[in-house]
Amino acid sequence: METVFLDLNGVHALYRQGYFDADATLDTQTSLLLWDCHDLGLKNCRSLILDAKRGVIISDKESTRLVNQFIKRQPVGLLLARCLISPLAKKPPCLPYVWGKILLVPLSGYTRHPTSWLRLDHVDYNYFVDPTHIAIIFDHDPKTRFILPINKKTYLCNLKTTATIYYRLRQLIHELSSAFDLTTKTTPLYYLDEQLERTFSLATLFDDYLLMVISLIYREHGITTENEAKLIKDHLRQKYDHL
Template sequence: METISFDHAGLVKLYQQGYFDADAYLDKQTLLLVWDCHDLGLKNCRSLILDTKRGIIISDKETTRLVNQFIKQQPVGLLLPRALVGSFAKKTPCLPYVWGKILLVPLSGYTRHATSWVRLDHVYYDYFSDPDHITFIFDHDDKTRYVLPINKKTYLSNLKTTTTIYYRLHQIIHEINADFSLDFPNDHSLCNLENQLDTLSLTSFLDDYLTMIITLIYRESGITSASEVKLIKDRLKQRYDRL
């Protein structure tokens, strides 16, 4: 089995094997890992992306920027994970991005600054060889293991946060499925009505829902204009819907 180490020498070797992409991004289907390289002193390399199809990508964007760009393209941002975490954590821990099958997990104890991230849903097997190194084997290639220097205690804390959010999201989905039958009535009039309605995306639904909540909260304070509500909503999303 081939072993790829993410120590300094191993990262330099990966850098030499990779290619620079000025428009680098995190693909929600093929991303495995994005590693923080801003302090290595490598030319045009603040981040190193490991991708199942595109290979090793070198980016001059910091990991925080790459992750925020990734989150912005998804149907939900970090508002929902923040709300779920707030129900069980006294102090906000590092926030992973959890939605559907996507589990994008930070590997350090902070996320507002550049850090490394792993797609946990693509991890086939992992184990700690010691408290400072974890080994990942990804589902696309069981003949290669990646040895990463990370703190075990911090990683396990982030893993606990991720699994809690994942569990609670699926609990909510289960309750929704129990209350709303997925079998549409066999009624032609209802079917015709459905065809006449515009398709409502999840993004626009959550956006409208947030606007409604803000309108209700601030109505008593005299803030009723659409422009003021939009300004509040945009500021909330800008502050809490990303890292």
């Protein structure tokens, strides 16, 4: 089995293998690992993206920017994850991005500053080599293992946060599935206009729900200005829906 170390020498070796892409982004299907390089002094390289199809991509964007761009393209941002985990956390956790099969997990204890990220849903097998290194084998290439420097305690804490969000979402989906039987078209509403179905999106649903909650809170205090409620909603999304 080939072993790739992501220590200083290993990252430099990957950098020499990679190619620069000014428009680099994280791909929903094929991105495996986002490695923070902002303080290594590599030319045009603040991040390295390991991709199952495209290989090693060099980006001059910091990891935080790449992750925020990725989240922005998804149906929901981090606001939902914050709502799910906050009641259970004694202190604000280091949030992963969890939605459907996507598990994008930070490898350090902070995310508002550049850090490395792992697509956990593409990990076939992993184990601790020692308390400061973990071996990762991705599902697309079982013959290669990557040795990543990590803090074991922080990594396990981030995994626990990821699992909590994932299972709470699964529980929510199960409850919705039980309430709405969508396996057959037995409902009298199955003839709903196709154009309405095409324009519906999860992002719109969450936006409308957030605005409704804020409007209700304002109404409780005698304030009914919808523009003001919308301003608060936009402010909340800007502040909490990304890193």
